[in-house]
Amino acid sequence: MMKNVLLIYPHCLEERLHDEDASVPPIGLFYLGAVLEAEGRRVDILNTHPVRNHPEIIEKMVAERDPDVIGFCILHANRWPGLEMARLAKRIHPGVPVVFGGIGATFLWEHFLRHFHEIDYAVVGEGELAFPELLRCLERGDKQAVGRIPGVAFREGERIVFNGAGLPVEQLDRLPDPARYFDFQHLTSSRGCPGRCTFCGSPAFWGHKVRFHSPAYFVDQIERLYRRGQRFFYVSDDTFTLRPERVIEICKGILERGLDISWAAICRVKDIHEKLLYWMRKAGCVQISYGVESGSPAIREKLGKKIGQTEIRKAFRLTQAYGILARAYFIYGCPGENADTIQATLDLMDDIKPLSTIFYILDLFPGTALYADYVQRSGVTDDIWLERMEDIMYFETVKDLRPERILEYGRTLRTGFYRRLGGYIRSIELVDLPDLYPHHADFLSRLGMTLSHGDYAGIEEIADKAGLAEFLYRRALDYHADHRAFLGLGVLLQKRGAHREAAGVLEEGTGRFPESESLNVCMGISLMNLGRYGQALPLFLKFPESVQALEYAALCYGALGERSRESDARRRAAGLQSRIS
Structure with missing residues (x-):
């Protein structure tokens, strides 16, 4: 066997x-x-x-x-x-x-x-x-x-x-749940896509008919992974929100089972409405990615993307109003691309104000309409894939798109987004629903963290990252006592040398989250910077199994003249570190 x-x-x-x-x-x-x-x-x-x-x-x-x-x-x-x-x-x-x-x-x-x-x-x-x-x-x-x-x-x-193409699985719920056997984060609740995007091979692989798992099957899968410690998921369906009521049923199932998770999804702008977004946010959705592709309607038409400017604007406005980060996928180097179409994409960005973007150069793969068109007009065969390469860039197959121009388009788009991001952030408008206030605080503090510690922290083109992060953390705390916002704001104030103000913010934070090691340690550091070592020391001693806390405790003992306790704290910190290593 x-x-x-x-x-x-x-x-x-x-x-x-x-x-x-x-x-x-x-x-x-x-x-x-x-x-x-x-x-x-x-x-x-x-x-x-x-x-x-x-x-x-x-x-x-x-x-x-x-x-x-x-x-x-x-x-x-x-x-x-x-x-x-x-x-x-x-x-x-x-x-x-x-x-x-x-x-x-x-x-x-x-x-x-x-x-x-x-x-x-x-x-x-x-x-x-x-x-x-x-x-x-x-x-x-x-x-x-x-x-x-x-x-x-x-x-x-x-x-x-x-012997011909294989048979698709028509009843997806008949498949054994992979969560019974494996751990993973990327989920899919359906197969198939009714779209006809010329750059995508998914419909040719899965078919245009969309087949669905039942909400119960999908939530069971999430719960099995959750019980084994998984807390963040990516929902990778091509058309997750094609049946909005089904998605709402999934969201209600997540809430009814008490699954405290966060997740991101890929959705179509056509499907989005307020009731759907409300339940998605309540159930832990923190990001939705939309395939916008271009600000030029003519290019979207050539890419088979049957969406209009009004639908795009509505989806982004509502998504971010419900405290979900809206990410835009854009493709450049497309048929008919020029400086005007790139400007149209920048103009659309100003309309929809995405908080995250990914820019791709259009490439060609077998199974897509664009690849079939390339084969027909060039006479190449699949033997082209004998070359050691991943893909074929569309601009390489036409005469009017030079490589240096395409690279310049990419720089223009990325730089344009980063330079505009601050304005997009300060223009965020959230729906006034009290039961979403904790979610709004979570949304704002997550975004703040990307600027002070995360993906955006090292990007020079984003101006005043610290100021933007502080704006977001303070706005988050206006909505709800958010752990991430207390910590992020406290650290920013410390870096600015505003130790007294930092201590005040962190004191409120430790009052709300008394068992938080990160908040207590950060509060202790602020007190040390104010010369209040005796007040700082108990905050570190609350965490006798933390190397970091013991090292700060040793510094406090040293400042207070307690040399034997300083040495003991350093020995314990070193012992813990050796066990970790």
Whole structure:
């Protein structure tokens, strides 16, 4: 029996600016693993992104396992590392079948099998039905039966055999819940997308018909992960809010079960309304990403993005009014891109005032309409992917978009956003609903933290980051006693040398959160800066298992002339540090 299954998610060929999505195994890998586990197989999922620059570690990880079959989850960006790891796997485990699956294998299955003999099989489309059936055929040694499995391709001599596309899973709730077997943060409650974006391969992979998990299944999954300690989730559906009432039912389920979580989602601007946003915020949604793509209606039309300026403005205004950070995805280097269309995107940003943005250069991948158009007008074949590259930039395929101009467009957009961000922040208007006040405080303090300690802290183009952060922390505390706001404001005041004011803010904070180590330590530091060592010392002694608190306690003892206690505190801090190390 093929008892031991190794599923590998290879790292991407190139390092990227925003890798939070690419570095995480796709949820489909966990669903496939759950199906195999439910059949009695042992599944090991290996993600090589954390060790991408250490081939010796990757080789050791593959060698340590004893698989009966190895499956690779192939996108396009990780195609070449996947091929290299397949060769490695064949060298270490020469008799073990290697199977490629995922969106990359779905659109390039013939290319892979024709050119790379380290690949034995390719699964085309969803794998939960085809892959287990392949394993059952291999266990029986029935190669002829493999040729009858929908969605499986393989070589037979020099001939490639393929019995047509695999069957989609129509009833998603019939799939075993992967949360029973694995830990993960990226969730999906549906499959499919009714959109026809020319740059996206998702509809061609999943289909235009959208299939849904029931709210109960989805909330059960969240609860299983929550009970094991997971508190933050990414909802990665292409069309999470396509059925708003279903999303509201999910949100009510999260609240009814007392799941104190935060989560981010990807939504369509067309679906957004106030009731939906209210329940999403109540249930812990802190960020929604919208695919805006461009401020130019003509470019959005060419990208197949059927949304209007009014819908975009409404979605961003309402999302941020309910205390949810609205992030905008933009694509540049598109058909017809020029200085005027870039200015149109900047103008749209001024209208919608996003608090986070991601800018991508338009690239081409198999399975998309833009790639099909490129093949038709250029005459290239899929053999172009024999080159060691992740993707093809659209501007490389046309004459009127020069690389240096595209790079300049990107700089213009990013710099324009950062220079405008302060104005966007100061213009935030929140709905006046008292039961959302704690959520408003959370929203404002989270945003403040990105400026004082997080993603925006090191970006020079954002002016007066400390002033913006202070504005947000104070506004948060006007709504509710927020732990993050007390701490952030206290630290900012300390950095400014306003130690007396910092002590006052932190005293109120420790009164609200008396067991908070961070607030007590920060308060103690303010008192030390005021020369009040005797008052600071008890705040540090509340945390005898904290290295940081003991080190500050030692400083207080030293300032108070208590040398033996100072030495004892330093010894205890050193002992704790050695245990941690």
